Amino acid sequence: MTSENTHKDPVILEMRSITKEFPGVKALADVNLRVKAGEIHAICGENGAGKSTLMKVLSGVYPFGTYTGDIVYQAEVQQFKDIRASEHAGIVIIHQELALIPELSITENIFLGNEPVKRGVIDWAEARTRTRELLARVGLREDPDTPIKEIGVGKQQLVEIAKALNKSVKLLILDEPTAALNESDSQHLLDLILGLKGRGITSIIISHKLNEIEQIADSITIIRDGKSIETLDVKADGVDEDRIIKGMVGRTLESRFPDHEPKIGEVLFEVKNWTVGHPQVQDRLVCKGSNFFVRRGEIVGFAGLMGAGRTELARSVFGRSYGRFITGSIYKNGKELHLKSVKQAIDAGLGYVTEDRKSLGLNLLDDIKTTTVSAALHKISKHFVVDANKEFTVAEQYRKSLRTKTPSVEEGVAKLSGGNQQKVVLAKWMFTDPDLLILDEPTRGIDVGAKYEIYGIIQQLANQGKGVIVISSELPELLGLSDRIYTIFEGAITGVLNKDEASQESLMKLMTSARKAAA
């Protein structure tokens, strides 16, 4: 399992049987991590495997006492009570969402909370001089007084590293450092991490981009379902992308999908040359000329890692509710649609169930019946007056048919469990009677039993001749549910596989690189 040559290299960090529980969920179970001094250690795993939780335990975000197991750092058992304590010991974490203040200058950000003081007054001259040195070390040529908001994400990432260096970092943790960067910025960052390694700084890097890991990592620890599976030595074990993927997905597919005989008809919905820009960043594209279609009665999966642009694609198609529309056309039953608002999209027979149920899908102040009818109020109102009886009847009907567990439809949705909330959201969209329903992570945060029921609902919708798009990070779910699967990588569709030719390995390959599939 672990590499054998650890006695030769001094170990800077060892995390021993770390277990972290949240009420009802074991996020980490008996995880072991061993990082040698001066190496670049990658942590790989699917979304939700527990990588970030492990790093939060290490950096003191989850303080000592909230987990079990030992953190041995520089040959001492550590009990970090907060981030300050871990930073004091030289462990610095750089999160995926950068912790910089846009309005402040580079210098002010680097010295935030750590200002050099001379006789009670901040010594900005000193701070600026040191900032210049730090920026030179990370290879960033910018004026220290430039506000953070005026430099790009790639450079901001470098400022974060400069900030870490200023804290005399010994162990640098980078969570998805290149997720938001373009290729040349990513390469620069990877070179910098290699450079830091030359100066004796150990790094732990979490990334979904396996080619990058293959390129710079010395060892790789794979985490799956909250357990550490294996640690690979890149050089000694001859690790390549396929080997990592095998470790990441290496679970067997259980039969947890209802039986389903697809009855697929003609093309219902087609999107051509769909290109959308990022809502804020001027020349960044979130969808790059995507083409796809959905047939009647077909369940189409969209596979892609987080940040690949799946949600962006779905939401921009759904009445341009995300991003800046650039080009593209939408056809339904061969006729072109012009959907400029969500209302138009709903009227045209589209539905979109968001991945972020709590902040985008539900008004948590509402009760079940209000939520059920909220996207199709016109169906239960006359002269703009809502018919409360119809509302109740409709909600009650969906409560029964979807078997939502609740004492009554007048219960607040905030009180329901995740699975039942999702059923209410599904009811809301089923009541709009869409021809095409887009489901974005329909089973996120839902327990196994409710998942099975939701799969059943999805198949039922397809059987009624509707088109269904399922976006999911769980490959087994996509493989079990979909008739056809598109893969997305960095905003572009990289392939499409039929049910019989798709496997976790083939999908993961298409999801992690721009290689076009032969399919």
Place this chain on the structure above:
Amino acid sequence: MNALKKLFGGNTRQFGMIFALVALIVFFQFATDGRTLTPGNVINLFNGNSYILILAIGMVLVIIAGHIDLSVGSVAAFVGVTVALAIRDWGIPWYAGILLGLGLGVLIGAWQGFWTAYVGIPAFIVTLAGMLLFRGFNQFVGKSNTIPVPADFQYIGSGYLPEVGPNTGFNNLTLLLGLLGVAFVVFSELRARRTAKALGAEVPEGWVMGTKLALVCGAILYATYLFATGRPGTSFPIPGLILAVLVLVYGFISSKTVVGRHVYAVGGNRHAAELSGVQSKKVNFLVMMNMAILAGLAGMIFVGRSTASGPFDGVGWELDAIAAVFIGGAAVTGGVGTVIGSIVGGLVMAVLNNGLQLLGVGADLTQIIKGLVLLIAVAFDVYNKSQGKRSIIGLLTQNFNRPSGGAPLQPDEVTSTKETIAREA
């Protein structure tokens, strides 16, 4: 306690406010040796606060949608002076003056709604600017003078229902109004109960409904008696009538119509509303415009009552209206609040004001007490929420409550954590 909760529904906050209002009235009735519940004082109380209550109706919608309007006092003053001038200088009749005032409200509302909804400037800023802007307009147009209005216009601010029909010793129209109110309450309650039963929903026991109806109808009849037996020439005031109509109309709009649903949806979760096809900009535009129209109406009623328009009309009204709405149970974050709650909140402040005045408490102490009441009412609400939405009353009575099917709190917590992990990992 449990029985009381059943009577007033599960909403402890609203129950609390009604309870507080009744307690206040009873307290002042005793403390003032019966001077609180006299016809003269009650009529005065309504006349002197109707314009604030009308503002509160508009304000609660603005606040439910997640905004705030600081300009209502200035808008009211500007509309008031414009209408007064138009009547004096152009000689237009009183009804044309009212139409002019409402039209001006539409324009002002469109202005503020445009900046708030379509440009995306926070309503706080837009209406802070509006507060200065329309106060300035008021003083510019009226040259900071007092401009009197004729008697027929004064009727909307200080008129009473006329005496008609046989001499019964009461004001007949007021009696009729009270009886209509009782009939309406009984009828709608019975109808709601019948449909709920037909749909198989849970209905409260018969005695609960009976007691509730008896209490509400008793209150209406008592108020009718007070209004109908005032000194000769007085009866139910016209501003009160306008207010009653507005409460019915806006109560209906906010709870029963598509537009009302959309206001709550936008305030509760704007993104979720937009992804459900709600045009949030339109909704925001409409609530801001509606507020300005009601502010214009309140301004005209005030001018009618005080017989003239002045440069300092409406100063501080926005704060009274906002206080009424928050005491009435609305949430600063939007999505929560009711028209009737805001009226109760406004009445709490009005009764407090009136009672303290009758007791001869000075303006200084009155302000201190009102400030504390506002703070405590909202603190009570915040405390409830931090305690998992269980109020003090709820805590006291929880052992008596039947376990209602066991609404699963625990699984919800589990899922939310799961989701957090999923999102973070």
